[in-house]
Amino acid sequence: MLEILHPDILILDLMLPAIDGLTVLRKSSFRPRTILAITNFISATVLHTAADVGVQDIVLIPCTIRYIVNRLETLIEKVPSLEV
Numbered sequence: 001m002l003e004i005l006h007p008d009i010l011i012l013d014l015m016l017p018a019i020d021g022l023t024v025l026r027k028s029s030f031r032p033r034t035i036l037a038i039t040n041f042i043s044a045t046v047l048h049t050a051a052d053v054g055v056q057d058i059v060l061i062p063c064t065i066r067y068i069v070n071r072l073e074t075l076i077e078k079v080p081s082l083e084v
Helices: 021-027 044-052 065-078
Strands: 009-013 034-039 057-060
Touching (some): 009 021, 009 065, 021 034, 021 044, 034 065, 044 057, 057 065
Parallel strands (some): 034 057
């Protein structure tokens, strides 16, 4: 879907059942302008790899939807000409 839809914004769970989110980004030739990752596990390796594949922010779950929306709004403010 990422290759077909070319979204400006991607909220991606790093712990997907068949393939992890970082691998999805590594295998994709398309990069959304804003990538917010969510995960229930975080380590220095995850942070480093996420940054290498273009993730701008990572949210540790569980958390509220409002928290994710707030983080996403902050990211969008940093991207010129990107509006929701």
